[in-house]
Amino acid sequence: MEKVEYKPLTIKDWAVADRPREKLLAKGNASLSDAELLAILIGSGSPKESAVDLSKRILMDINNNLDELGKQDVKALCRFKGIGQAKALTIVAALELGRRRKLSEALERVAIRGSKDAFDLFQPIVADIPHEEFWVLHLNRANKVIGQERTSMGGVSGTVVDVKLIMKSALANLSSSIILCHNHPSGNNKPSENDKQITNKVKAACEMLDIALLDHIIVAGNVYLSFADEGLL
Known part of the structure; x- marks a missing residue:
């Protein structure tokens, strides 16, 4: 009997409606989970792990707490297999923009x-x-x-x-x-x-x-x- 090799599904194998980028375009940002939003920043996973699965692994490590994610620097993010310096920099930059937006809103208080x-x-x-x-x-x-x-x-x-x-x-x-x-x-x-x-x-x-x-x-x-x-x- 011929041995069948099973390969993990990548995001490209998912239904179009379930892909994070396509889902955001079709249904809006609020429809995405934290892991899906993070996956858009990461861009790609690895042959063994999709970007969403990688994002879930990162979030699980910090107890799914976005406040804790905001405290991670480039070095801390690079400890996750699949996250290199470029991906870590993208995440840190996005979180910093979020902080600055929140600060801008706060400064509107007269x-x-x-x-x-x-x-x-x-x-x-x-x-x-x-x-x-x-x-x-x-x-x-x-x-x-x-x-x-x-x-x-x-x-x-x-x-x-x-x-x-x-x-x-x-x-x-x-x-x-x-x-x-x-x-x-x-x-x-x-x-x-x-x-x-x-x-x-x-x-x-x-x-x-x-x-x-x-x-x-x-x-x-x-x-x-x-x-x-x-x-x-």
């Missing part, structure tokens, strides 16, 4: 009404980065955003914060008030003693210059802590 507004603005900027960054949000007398600036960038467990640079930034923007923000890559949104000390130093400096320190937001992924809400200011 006024900060509470800690959630400040978090929504900063979360796309600092939530996914693997190191700590310290930012200042500048507001006018109506609490409308007039600028934002990163004042320091550090390592995984901390960053050096210079109060003089923060106040220089506030004066340069003619800020009536400011909101501080930094991220905790660990995912723990609890403030450290150093966080509290820096906040108190900035508050004292603000009082001398008649600038209001409205809040200090700690971003930890999709959650945050507000010094103002917690009565720590």
Whole structure:
């Protein structure tokens, strides 16, 4: 009896309506699963695995969490068999565009009404980065955003914060008030003693210059802590 060799189906072997690109054109982006959207970015799989199956394998490794996918850099993505540097760069670039789009939408908020507004603005900027960054949000007398600036960038467990640079930034923007923000890559949104000390130093400096320190937001992924809400200011 002649031995029959079975070959895995590729996307080209699928019904046209089930192919990710054709499906997107016919039914719209919302009809595609996360794996199918990722497969469009990847473009191709391998002789043993379709682009969709490769995408499913990547997503399974990160518990099907797109937030975790956004934290993967080129090196991390290249650990998956079938993902080379070019495909990894495409994925990273697409996710960065998504972050920037979200940031653009956040910046359309003309006024900060509470800690959630400040978090929504900063979360796309600092939530996914693997190191700590310290930012200042500048507001006018109506609490409308007039600028934002990163004042320091550090390592995984901390960053050096210079109060003089923060106040220089506030004066340069003619800020009536400011909101501080930094991220905790660990995912723990609890403030450290150093966080509290820096906040108190900035508050004292603000009082001398008649600038209001409205809040200090700690971003930890999709959650945050507000010094103002917690009565720590």
